[in-house]
Amino acid sequence: MSDTAEPGRAPEDVLLALADATRREVLAVIAREGGATSTSLAARLPVTRQAVAKHLSVLERAGLVRARRIGREVRYEADLQPLRQTGQWMATLAAVWEQRLDAIKELAESGSEPE
Numbered sequence: 001m002s003d004t005a006e007p008g009r010a011p012e013d014v015l016l017a018l019a020d021a022t023r024r025e026v027l028a029v030i031a032r033e034g035g036a037t038s039t040s041l042a043a044r045l046p047v048t049r050q051a052v053a054k055h056l057s058v059l060e061r062a063g064l065v066r067a068r069r070i071g072r073e074v075r076y077e078a079d080l081q082p083l084r085q086t087g088q089w090m091a092t093l094a095a096v097w098e099q100r101l102d103a104i105k106e107l108a109e110s111g112s113e114p115e
Contacts, residue, residue: 014086017062022047023055027064031078038074 018024025045030036038056042049056076059065063082067074
């Protein structure tokens, strides 16, 4: 399914990571605030710090967040490039299906038999 060469940045990885509402919220908070620690995320969300860590791991594997150690803390920052790439892939797929559906509609409206 993937056209990307970088492991962990395939559209299926991004879509899988975003399939969970909590992960979407974690990513939204990180993107909105320019970064966050797992402790600060756990304080804002109705999940444990351990659950946040698991969600961050999935987001990191998908390439949607990057971890950066600052002293004793690990700060997570959003990387939305894989999301953009997945959006482009989806737009390309949608365009192909749009063309096919237009052809079917045209054929149906013409009343002709397919060749």
